[in-house]
Amino acid sequence: MTDRAAEQLRDPGLQPERTRLAWRRTTLSCTVAALLAARAVLHEGATASGVLVCALCLLLWLGFLVVAHRRMAALTARRPRTLTVRGAWTAAVCTLALAVCAAAMVV
Amino acid sequence: MSNFVQSLRLWFAPERIREEGDTPDYRFSLANERTFLAWLRTALALIGGGFAVDQFLPDLRWGWRIGLALALLAAGVLCSLRAVNHWVRCERAMRRGEDLPVGRFPTVLSLVVAVVALAMVVVVLFGWEG
Numbered sequence: 001m002t003d004r005a006a007e008q009l010r011d012p013g014l015q016p017e018r019t020r021l022a023w024r025r026t027t028l029s030c031t032v033a034a035l036l037a038a039r040a041v042l043h044e045g046a047t048a049s050g051v052l053v054c055a056l057c058l059l060l061w062l063g064f065l066v067v068a069h070r071r072m073a074a075l076t077a078r079r080p081r082t083l084t085v086r087g088a089w090t091a092a093v094c095t096l097a098l099a100v101c102a103a104a105m106v107v
Numbered sequence: 108m109s110n111f112v113q114s115l116r117l118w119f120a121p122e123r124i125r126e127e128g129d130t131p132d133y134r135f136s137l138a139n140e141r142t143f144l145a146w147l148r149t150a151l152a153l154i155g156g157g158f159a160v161d162q163f164l165p166d167l168r169w170g171w172r173i174g175l176a177l178a179l180l181a182a183g184v185l186c187s188l189r190a191v192n193h194w195v196r197c198e199r200a201m202r203r204g205e206d207l208p209v210g211r212f213p214t215v216l217s218l219v220v221a222v223v224a225l226a227m228v229v230v231v232l233f234g235w236e237g
Contacts, residue, residue, distance in 0.1 A: 011134070013134065015133075015134045015137045015138070016137065018137075018141065019137045019140055019141055019144075022140075022141045022144040022145070023144060025144070025148060026144045026147050026148050026151070029147075029148045029151040029152060029155070030151055032151070032155055033151050033154050033155050033158065036155055036158035036159065036162070037158065039158075039162065040158060040161065040162055043162065079133050080133060080137065081133075082130070082133070082136040082140075082198065083136070083140045083143075083194075085195065088143060088191050088194055088195075089191060091147060092147065092187045092188065092190055092191040095147055095150050095151060095154070095183070095187040095190075096150075096184050096187045096188065098151075098154055099150070099153075099154045099157070099180045099181075099183040099184045099187070100184070102154055102157050102158055102176075102180050102183075103157075103176075103177060103180045105158075105161075106157065106158075106161045106173060106176045106177065106180070107173060107177075
């Protein structure tokens with residue numbers, strides 16, 4: 001009886017937990033990319049444009065962090081709702097813009 | 108082609124995805140979300156690789172360094188776009204009970220990564236320094 005109740009309480013495949021961890025891993029990857037951007041500016045000397053692009057990268061990282069945080073909070077529900085299209089787009093656009101900033105720094 | 112136009116329409120009118128078909132089992136949606144995140148991580152890794160080529164191979168000739176870095180960064184951009192596109196299309200297919208979409212993108216991406224890796228090996232081995 002209690003076993004049954006417990007099973008109804010949590011997903012036996014731990015799907016929400018795995019998804020939460022996937023978000024965490026992705027946030028970590030984003031952090032590494034942002035740190036590399038900061039390192040690029042520190043190494044090449046702080047020009048005005050370099051600092052600007054680096055600040056933009058940190059903003060994008062913050063944006064990603066907010067999306068991930070919201071989603072991870074939503075995933076604590078027993079039957080989490082599907083990720084919103086807006087959330088998916090925000091995460092992808094942050095990644096994309098990070099690549100554009102990187103290209104601007106490299107060239 | 109019409110598939111592409113449909114995807115584009117979904118990009119700009121996301122609420123449509125909720126109107127179609129039935130809501131699938133939440134576990135399927137979560138699995139789709141994890142796949143999306145895995146693609147996003149791939150994109151982030153490629154971007155990190157672009158940064159790394161620029162920062163950790165400073166002796167390379169300018170053209171090679173910029174070329175390799177930009178190739179990796181462009182792959183990162185494509186990867187993040189494809190991540191969302193694929194996620195939306197899978198979600199729609201699950202709602203409609205259709206087959207999941209397949210494509211050539213993974214093959215193309217792995218070929219691009221292989222070419223960039225080969226170029227790096229050649230460049231580092233033969234020391235085309237600036």
